Amino acid sequence: MVRDKDREIMDIDLSLKIDSNEKQEEEEEKEADGQAQMDDDDDQEEKSLVQDKEEAVEPTTGEVEDDASVAELSNSQETMNNKELFSLQMEMGKMKEENKILRKVVEQTMKDYYDLQTKFAVIQQNNKKKDPQTFLSLQENTAVEGPTMTIPKILDVKNNRKAPPTPSNDHDDSIDENELGLSLRLRTSTSQQEDNKESELASFTPSVQNNKLLQRTSSQLPGITTHVASPPNRKARVSVRARCESATMNDGCQWRKYGQKIAKGNPCPRAYYRCTVAPGCPVRKQVQRCLEDMSILITTYEGTHNHPLPVGATAMASTHASAAASFMLLDSSNPISEYGSSANFTQVPLPYHTTFHHSLNPASSNPSNIRRINPNDHSKGIVLDLTNNASDNSLRFTMASSSTSTAQLPAGFSWMPNKLPPPSSSSYATNVPFPISTRGVVDERGWKGEENKSSVAENVTAIASDPKFRVAVAAAITSLMNKESNSTSHPVGTSFGGRDEESGSSSSNNWVIESLSSNGKSIRHSP
């Protein structure tokens, strides 16, 4: 009981724990069978970081357990007590080790943060009127290069497989978690040296037309893209591009649909939602399918919640992913970087490797990490692109209630509308071969999912099914929006949540993300 409870706590606590409880239980069982020696096989299979921790605590544990085995012959009751005691001690030792690592990570992150912030502050002074773009991408760690900050994989969940199946962890048994290899990385350039960042940023002065052109040529490229283009008097907005089978992403808040429109250039209807968690909450969001890939859902959040966020959403706001958000906000063109230095994030190691890619110059960046903003996506502000059309990395958001968890899109999407408006362009007609009607919705049954991914794409079932990753990404968005709101309120003289309801926003997010482990296995977690 106690161990199970501890396990739950640790799991909630960003999975800092490595299921040592289960391991202990396993060892105890073996001892009960007369096996006094330690079973080191598990340790050998664990990741290096975990191994270090294990080694740090093993000597004591092994000795103790040997003693316990002897004692067991005479007094099994006392042995159990000793096991309990030393099990806790071992956990504490592990926790201490982890805390040390966490401190180092946090220190390094903060150091990088302020370092970059200073750099960008300088750049911004020289480039105030320009409109550079920052790019943040999620990609597989195998494709990562030149990271400026890496959070090593701390969690090893291998032993989950050996734990007795319980309802709480049934959702994990479909994968070999031992091979889950995800990491959180922050870097400031896609593929260029850091030294070039500033010059690139300074030289990047996209015009509106160029932006449109770039957006038109929107390539199917993976990555999170932060598009900082909000005029000072615009609402703070954060757009999220993610593969989502449902009509909307479950972001932890309650939304009421108040309108739907067919935006020019995109036959997919744009739905307008209003936050109904609290009366009068100004937060709104727009949801629209991406024309290029109907499986991609573009959600644009706007406004600031005037109420406490739901539990799920609140938890997200305190996760380390805010670091990524803060990192993104370092864009020199973004006034956020001037004000939003108080990144409220808790840097905690993740049980996965997530790459937040921060590029300053889309033109010179690795194209595979760039996603242009869809012109039809009227979102102004930050765009968090969690899609992966290049088939090398993938993040697919699905509703928590969704029953599908494979890399392949189902024959029918629950999110697909019932009808579609008359094709506004030939390209659409060719791209969307399903029945069309007057107000723009697609026949769900007619949709067959255009994604026939390659074998790589099959691996592409999301890096982040782990709820913690969900929290991470959501927190990033929340942080972004909060900061955006703070920054945009300055130029126009509005205060956060003040007279102008159009000031920034903070959005809670509670997405379920299918994740793709390093070995290509799809992992799905439900809340």
Place this chain on the structure above:
DNA sequence: CGGATTTGACCGGCGC
């Protein structure tokens, strides 16, 4: 029956 959704109408900003 109350809340949520749908959907046509309306309004305001913006470009020509």
Place this chain on the structure above:
DNA sequence: GCGCCGGTCAAATCCG
């Protein structure tokens, strides 16, 4: 000034 377009309103409708 006019038309286009994005965004919102609100009555009608749907649904549990």
